[in-house]
Amino acid sequence: MPVPRAIAEPVAALINEFSKLPTIGPKTAARLVFYLLNRPRHEAQALAEAILAVKDKVHLCTTCYSLTEHDPCDLCSDERRDASMICVVAEAKDIYAIERTGAYKGRYHVLGGLISPMDGIGPAQLRVKELVERVGADAPAEIILATNPNAEGEATALYVGRLLQPLGMAVTRLAYGLPIGGDIDYADEVTLARALEGRRVL
C-alpha cells in the first residue's frame, strides 16, 4: 500500500524546484508555492511563460557577450553610444549596475567571470581572446577595466591590462575610494590608504 502523502505530488514537485534556486530554502519555497496556489491561473501562466522565454529567446550578443534578444544587442547597435570606449566587466549584471549610474555612454565587454586557477578558471574559460580580437579590429581609444576590487578582480584586470597595453590604447581601472556619505573615521585602514593614493587635485 502506498504511504499516504501529507502534500499533493505536484505541490511537492514545485517546492522541490523552487528550493533549487539560489538563496531559497525549503521553507521559502513552500511559501512561494502556496502563494501561487492562491493566485489566478493567468498569473501562474505568465510566470511560467516568462521563465521559458528567458531560456528560449535570450542569447549572448556576439560582440559584447551580454544577454540580448537580438544580435547585436541594443547597447552594441545604439549609434549614439561612444564606440571609442569599451568597459570590461565580469558579468552581464555588472552592466546594469553601471548603466544605472547614467555616467557612462560607451560600449561594454562581458568576460563571463573572473580568472581563478584554483577553481579551474583560466583566461581560456573566459572571453579574453574575444576581447583582444575585438580591440584589435575596432581600435578604441580607451579600455576601462571594471572588475571587482577583490583578489580575483584585481588579478583579472592586471592580466587583461597586460594583454591590451601593447595595442597602444589607454587602459584604465576604476578608482578606489571612500563611499559617498560615509565617514572617514569609519573607513577601514586599507580603503583609506587606497583613497589617499588615488587622491586628486581640487
Next chain:
Amino acid sequence: MRLPHIELTNFRNYRELELEPAAGLNVFLGANAQGKSNLLEAIAMLGTGKSFRTSRESEVIREGASRAVVTGEAHSRMGIVRLGCMVESGPRSAHKRYLVNGKDVRYARFLGRAAVVTFVPADLQMIGGAPSLRRAFLNAALSQEQPPYYHELVRYQRALTQKNAMLRSETADRELLEVYEQTLIEAGTALWLARDEAVQALALHAEQAHRRWSAGTEHLELRYHPNVPAQAPTHDAVVEAFTTHLRAHRDAERVRRTALVGPHRDDLRFLLGGTSLAAYGSQGQQRTAVLALKVAEYHVMRKRTGEAPILLLDDVLSELDAARAAAFLEGIGDVDQGFVTATELDSRFPAARKFEIDAGRLRVQA
C-alpha cells in the same frame, strides 16, 4: 586594556556564564578537565577571533547547540567597545561572525580591538619545531598590531594559492603567472619589511629579559631569516631581490610544481652565544628563550598600541620550574589584566581575583 565583563553562551562546556574579572591577575583554579582552558580560549577569541587550540572551530559549540557565543566589554584608552565572536555550525564547516558594538563586521575590522598575548604549553616547542610555527607566531602578533599587515598577508596567501594551482596544472600561461608574481612581490615585500622591523624590536626586548635571567652569562639573539635575502631592509632592495630570486628559481618551481620563493618560507632563528638553539640548545635553554620571546611580544605590543595587552597563560607556569616561572612573571612586570589557569593555588601568583572552576561552574573565591 581590560575586559571587566565577559559572557559565554554554549561555548564548550559552558551553557551560560557571566564573568566579572578584576584588574590585575585573575586565576582560574580547578582540577583537570573542568573547563579552565575553555575559558581562556573564549577570552582569547575576543582578541584574535580564532581558537588557539583547534582549527576545527565547530568544536567550541556546546553539544546539542547550534552556535557558541563569546561577548565582552573591552575598556581601553580609546574608550569602551563591545565585542562579540560567534561560531555557528554549518553544513560543511563552521561559520564565524564578528560583532563590534552589536554590528556585524568583517574579521579585519574586529581583529586587534582587544590586544591579547597568549602563552600556551605548545609555544614551548616553537624553537625546536617546524618553521611554520615561528611564522605563525609572527603572523599572529603582527596581524593584531597592524591591520595593514593582515591585509597584505591575506593578499599574499591568496595569490600564492593561485600560483600553486597554476604550477600544479601545468597550464603555464607565463603572462598570468607574472600577474600573480607581481602581487606576491608587492604583498611579500610589505610582509618582509614588517617582519624585519618586528623581529628587531622583539630581539631587543628578548635579549634584555634573557640577560637578566642568565646574569649576563649567555647572549640571546633573534634573527629574521627571510627566504629572499635583500641587500638592505628597504622597499626597493626587497623588490629587486624578490624579482631576481623568482627568476632564478623559475625552472625549479616548474619541476617541483610549487612556489619555492617568498615569505611563506621565512624563518625566525634563535641563537645563544652565537650558536643555533634549534640545533644545539638543550630543552631548558629553548624554553627559556621562548619565555624571553613572549616577554618581548608583550612589551613590543604594549609599546606599539600604547597600552598593555591582556595576558593569557594556559597551564604554562605549571610546566615551568619555579625559577623560570618567577623570572617570566618578573619580566612581564605589572599587568593591566591577565588570566592564568592552574590546578592549585600557587603563592607565586599575585592573584587579584580567584575563580574556582568545577564542571563548568564558576565560584569567586573569597
